[in-house]
Amino acid sequence: MERILWYFADPMCSWCWGFAPVIEQLVPQYRERIPISLVVGGLQPGTTEALSTASRDEIFHHWHDVHKLTVQPFKFDNALPEGFVYNTEPACRAAVTIPQLDPQATFPYFIRLQQAFYQQGEDITQQETLASIAEEFEIDKKTFVEQWLSAEINEKTQRNFEMTRQYGVRGFPTLIMQDKHEAKVLTHGYSNLETIQPLLDSWLLESEQRSQQAEG
16 A cells, blocks of 8 residues: 555544644645545444433533634534434535545535534534535535435445444544555544644655665
């Protein structure tokens, strides 16, 4: 395997929203040196029960922690209304759909989903919301929905969830650097760009040296 940086995340993970400005800078800065691939982890896929008051309070506690550390904006008023089902599978499936239609929109769409949910209070568990956001990227809504509902995209999404388990990822965001010699965790949980960059630079240098030695 050539060098790759895996970004394990979920659109409805608040710490991933906190990490959004970091990944937004990381992708353009490193895209020429290493492919960066989004893997949706499935924070709570397939949940069917509405949030309890205790669960809602716990989630808001995390949101406040993320806001305090990262200054990312949150809309707390009327967020997670009574009866809300915190099923992250539809949004994950949407994030898997977009690269099939416009690979360049992969990360912008993912971050836009996060913004819609956390900053604007939109329900990204719903088909109409997900399709409307896709339309912002000049993707036809009907085409998006057909793909989003397809067996192929469902299978790809489940493979993302399975890959997350195989790599031992238990929390988001997680960045894993991989080449044909090793897979190494760059960050597990939130970290800032200033911390990540030197670690990634060092690993890339080591990886290039290993490749040269193997070829030599």
